[in-house]
Amino acid sequence: MNSTLRRGIYGWIAFAVVMVILPHVVGTGVTRSFVFAMYLAIFAVSWDIMSGRTGYISFGHPFLIGIGGYTTALLTYHLHWPLFLSIPTAVVITMIGGTLFFFPALRIRGTYFALVTLAFMELIYGLVQVIAPNVTGGTRGLSGLETIVTGAIPNYYLALVVLLVLGFTMWLVIRTHIGTALSAVGMDEDAVRASGINVTRLKLFAFMLSAFAAGLGGALYVHYLGSIAPRALFDVGFLFQILVACLLGGAGTISGPIAGAFFLTFLLEWLRPYFPGPERFLIYGAVALVLYVYQPNGLHELVRNGLKRLNQLKLSRNTS
Amino acid sequence: MLEAKDLSKSFGGLKALQQVTLRAEFGHSVGIIGPNGAGKTTLFNLLTGEIKADSGHVSLDGMSIDTEPIHERVKLGLARTYQVPRPFAEISVRENIRVSMMEDNLKYMLRVAWDDTGEQEIAESVGFTAQQLDQLPSELAMGDLRKLELARTLATNPKVLLLDEVFAGLTYGEIEHISNLLIERRKTHGTTYLIVSHDLKALQPLVDDVLVIHGGNVIKKGTFDEVVSDPQVQNAYLGTG
Amino acid sequence: MLQILVQGLVLSGFYALIAVGFTLIFSVGRVLNLAYGSFLMLGGYIYYQGAQVVGLPKFPSLIIAGIAGAVFGMLVYRILVKRLSGNVVAVEIATLILAVVVQAAVVLVFSPSPKSMWPLVPGVLRIGDASVTYNIFIAAVVSWILLGGLFLFTGMTHMGRAIRAVSMDSKGAVISGIDPERVNILTWAISGTFGAIAGVFLATYTQLDPNMWVTPLIIAVAVVIVGGIGSILGSLVAAHIIGMLETITTSLIAAELRGVATMLIIIAVLLVAPKGLFGKSEL
Ligand SMILES: Nc1ncnc2c1ncn2[C@@H]1O[C@H](COP(=O)(O)OP(=O)(O)O)[C@@H](O)[C@H]1O
Ligand SMILES: [Mg+2]
Numbered sequence: 001m002n003s004t005l006r007r008g009i010y011g012w013i014a015f016a017v018v019m020v021i022l023p024h025v026v027g028t029g030v031t032r033s034f035v036f037a038m039y040l041a042i043f044a045v046s047w048d049i050m051s052g053r054t055g056y057i058s059f060g061h062p063f064l065i066g067i068g069g070y071t072t073a074l075l076t077y078h079l080h081w082p083l084f085l086s087i088p089t090a091v092v093i094t095m096i097g098g099t100l101f102f103f104p105a106l107r108i109r110g111t112y113f114a115l116v117t118l119a120f121m122e123l124i125y126g127l128v129q130v131i132a133p134n135v136t137g138g139t140r141g142l143s144g145l146e147t148i149v150t151g152a153i154p155n156y157y158l159a160l161v162v163l164l165v166l167g168f169t170m171w172l173v174i175r176t177h178i179g180t181a182l183s184a185v186g187m188d189e190d191a192v193r194a195s196g197i198n199v200t201r202l203k204l205f206a207f208m209l210s211a212f213a214a215g216l217g218g219a220l221y222v223h224y225l226g227s228i229a230p231r232a233l234f235d236v237g238f239l240f241q242i243l244v245a246c247l248l249g250g251a252g253t254i255s256g257p258i259a260g261a262f263f264l265t266f267l268l269e270w271l272r273p274y275f276p277g278p279e280r281f282l283i284y285g286a287v288a289l290v291l292y293v294y295q296p297n298g299l300h301e302l303v304r305n306g307l308k309r310l311n312q313l314k315l316s317r318n319t320s
Numbered sequence: 321m322l323e324a325k326d327l328s329k330s331f332g333g334l335k336a337l338q339q340v341t342l343r344a345e346f347g348h349s350v351g352i353i354g355p356n357g358a359g360k361t362t363l364f365n366l367l368t369g370e371i372k373a374d375s376g377h378v379s380l381d382g383m384s385i386d387t388e389p390i391h392e393r394v395k396l397g398l399a400r401t402y403q404v405p406r407p408f409a410e411i412s413v414r415e416n417i418r419v420s421m422m423e424d425n426l427k428y429m430l431r432v433a434w435d436d437t438g439e440q441e442i443a444e445s446v447g448f449t450a451q452q453l454d455q456l457p458s459e460l461a462m463g464d465l466r467k468l469e470l471a472r473t474l475a476t477n478p479k480v481l482l483l484d485e486v487f488a489g490l491t492y493g494e495i496e497h498i499s500n501l502l503i504e505r506r507k508t509h510g511t512t513y514l515i516v517s518h519d520l521k522a523l524q525p526l527v528d529d530v531l532v533i534h535g536g537n538v539i540k541k542g543t544f545d546e547v548v549s550d551p552q553v554q555n556a557y558l559g560t561g
Numbered sequence: 562m563l564q565i566l567v568q569g570l571v572l573s574g575f576y577a578l579i580a581v582g583f584t585l586i587f588s589v590g591r592v593l594n595l596a597y598g599s600f601l602m603l604g605g606y607i608y609y610q611g612a613q614v615v616g617l618p619k620f621p622s623l624i625i626a627g628i629a630g631a632v633f634g635m636l637v638y639r640i641l642v643k644r645l646s647g648n649v650v651a652v653e654i655a656t657l658i659l660a661v662v663v664q665a666a667v668v669l670v671f672s673p674s675p676k677s678m679w680p681l682v683p684g685v686l687r688i689g690d691a692s693v694t695y696n697i698f699i700a701a702v703v704s705w706i707l708l709g710g711l712f713l714f715t716g717m718t719h720m721g722r723a724i725r726a727v728s729m730d731s732k733g734a735v736i737s738g739i740d741p742e743r744v745n746i747l748t749w750a751i752s753g754t755f756g757a758i759a760g761v762f763l764a765t766y767t768q769l770d771p772n773m774w775v776t777p778l779i780i781a782v783a784v785v786i787v788g789g790i791g792s793i794l795g796s797l798v799a800a801h802i803i804g805m806l807e808t809i810t811t812s813l814i815a816a817e818l819r820g821v822a823t824m825l826i827i828i829a830v831l832l833v834a835p836k837g838l839f840g841k842s843e844l
Contacts, residue, residue: 002434057650059657108831111593111653115782116831122779123824130817177422177429180411184419187408190370194402195420196394196476205426236775240661247654278668285662292658293644296651 012168019160023153031152037265038159042217044245044257049170050210052252055186056105060117061242063124064211066233068094068218073228076146087219094215095208102207125234141229148223155224166213171254244288250300321345322480327366327376336362337536349513351523354533360516361403364482368400369393397479405465407457414439414453420475446471447497462489480512487519495522564691565808571693573804574701577797579777580784582755584796588728589748596656597781598774599663604630604757605764626761627754634753635746660774667771675770700762783827789837
């Protein structure tokens with residue numbers, strides 16, 4: 001087996017072991033923060049598979065997450081569907097919604113694509129409040145939604161299983177030929193075609209995978225929260241968290257965005273005792289900005305450069 | 321057999337290519353010469369489908385490929401190099417070649433690349449060293465970038481290979497290496513080449529026929545010797561070229 | 562009918578003002594400044610601080626807001642954009658993060674609760690049986706004056722022509738001896754001023770709150786997309802298309818559909834004519 005792949009798999013095992021033990025070591029409050037961090041990580045993974053490598057930057061990911069969330073919320077709240085039906089339905093509907101991102105991607109890329117996805121997010125934010133507010137709950141949203149499990153620890157393990165399965169699968173996917181091809185699409189799409197690859201099908205695959213994760217994550221998340229509201233979901237602040245988690249962690253690597261999501265969530269938690277007021281969010285944003293400008297390729301790149309330097313150090317010591 | 325009939329293309333008012341007809345039997349190669357701006361690259365773009373022709377038809381092996389998208393034409397065996405190399409900038413030489421070697425189906429693509437003997441073989445055949453496989457295109461000199469272009473097209477296993485100024489910027493040694501490779505491949509695989517080049521000496525051993533394009537028109541067609549000795553060609557080609 | 566026309570025209574002028582600072586930066590520097598909404602927000606808050614907290618007269622407060630906008634614009638360029646120049650996506654993302662940081666800063670300094678502003682000019686203007694508030698009417702007039710000034714500036718003055726030259730062909734401009742650095746700084750300053758002044762009107766038109774940067778950013782993006790990225794004249798026409806369509810939807814169908822109409826226009830234009838109606842360049 002290829003050695004970087006093996007090291008990566010050991011990394012996943014170590015991560016899984018630590019995460020399984022963790023709730024027994026830390027308190028309920030921290031456990032709840034971890035639940036949030038894991039959902040953010042799931043959303044970040046979803047973003048990463050669509051945008052991290054391909055250059056189709058999504059500024060509208062909350063749109064997809066929101067479709068998943070609203071579908072299951074409406075089905076369970078109004079029609080009393082059982083969760084085991086409403087959640088898969090939500091995933092399917094989100095994947096259909098994902099084609100709304102895919103069709104523009106046939107014609108436009110880069111900034112234009114990013115803006116179209118942003119427009120989708122703002123569009124649905126407007127629509128949810130206006131169209132049938134008595135069904136969607138309008139601006140207030142819906143609360144008192146059914147929960148899947150109750151308590152911090154069961155929710156923790158539920159999120160953990162989903163994150164591990166989705167994250168590890170996506171991580172494997174980008175280590176196959178698909179990952180190489182997706183990177184190539186981000187660099188020169190026409191040259192990928194000239195290499196004999198059906199780029200449209202490849203993009204569709206990545207978008208559907210991304211929508212699957214967004215829909216599943218979104219559906220589980222609203223049942224964890226027990227409520228849903230347009231401003232909490234279709235919001236630039238929410239987009240900011242997903243985007244920054246991916247970028248600080250290292251877009252296109254899957255493991256990076258997961259690390260980024262944990263880092264962001266706990267940055268906010270660590271700051272809480274020192275800065276209980278609103279200055280916390282300012283510091284949090286400023287840290288994200290400085291880190292991003294310092295290394296646009298993220299934590300992943302920092303670690304890799306560090307390892308490279310360490311190796312060089314070792315080499316020079318061995319030769320001298 | 322690659323056949324193009326009456327291909328025309330205008331950009332705005334500029335007639336880049338007018339009624340160009342061309343035939344290359346399998347195993348039979350054609351050199352394409354002409355001054356800069358003559359329309360040689362445009363001809364390649366029309367053949368591969370990167371640009372839609374205003375009129376005219378292209379067929380491969382007797383089958384019309386006018387409606388086939390670029391990647392389908394590549395899979396049918398029609399591949400090209402770019403005049404300005406277009407490597408994937410942020411992945412290694414090995415991965416650049418891998419993109420071309422992949423089969424175009426998701427089931428195949430969902431495999432991890434366990435070994436890279438295929439990539440290595442192709443890279444070595446164009447003259448890369450083993451260490452260069454891990455380099456990024458940004459670390460390569462122009463000569464190596466041209467080799468990478470060639471390696472990537474060879475990796476698609478072409479029957480007809482369109483080579484756009486492959487020798488530009490190469491040393492004599494490199495030109496000779498690539499010429500030998502092409503000649504060898506033609507013997508073993510029967511590959512057809514369409515070669516755009518300003519270097520007539522390099523072209524001579526590789527092609528049977530030569531097509532001279534000037535201002536979007538084919539002004540002369542014939543064997544290599546016939547064409548280069550033609551006074552009209554010498555005038556047009558050596559005059560402005 | 563007349564009401565829709567008058568209101569639509571005035572709103573369109575206002576949208577043109579919101580968008581022009583955004584287009585200017587794109588046409589010159591080829592980057593999208595997603596922190597543009599923050600220029601408006603800062604303008605609004607600084608004016609509020611001057612006119613309603615310190616108690617300065619309105620006009621000097623407006624000038625101060627404009628100057629602060631210019632300074633902020635230049636700082637964003639110098640500290641952030643220049644460092645990332647050449648990486649278009651990185652600039653977009655960094656400016657988006659900056660917008661969220663500015664939002665947090667505003668919450669910290671001015672509290673998260675919305676503040677209502679006195680109109681710049683109180684009262685209602687009647688034209689026939691149509692009426693608009695003086696406030697939005699003045700906004701449109703200021704917009705026309707500023708846009709006219711910009712037009713003269715880029716046509717008549719040396720520096721203005723340099724801006725135009727860079728926006729058409731930046732390499733050619735460098736060859737002909739124009740310093741792109743000065744041109745960039747100047748456009749960011751102008752954009753900051755226009756943004757801040759538009760922000761004062763926006764705040765008096767709606768209200769001040771730390772989220773208020775999103776809507777104008779979306780409007781600017783919409784105008785620029787419909788007009789074609791990089792075309793100032795196109796943005797003007799597009800501002801009128803969007804302003805009119807919005808007025809028609811909100812007054813004939815439902816007031817809540819304001820943003821929805823704009824979004825649909827963006828999506829439709831991007832799909833049908835990705836370069837916009839007057840666009841000259843792709844990203
Ligand atoms: N995409 C394009 N748009 C506009 N004009 C083009 C385009 N591609 C080529 N041309 C023009 O067509 C003519 C032929 O170009 P090309 O085929 O590249 O010439 P050659 O490869 O023989 O040097 C040139 O005048 C060139 O400027
Ligand atoms: Mg050429």
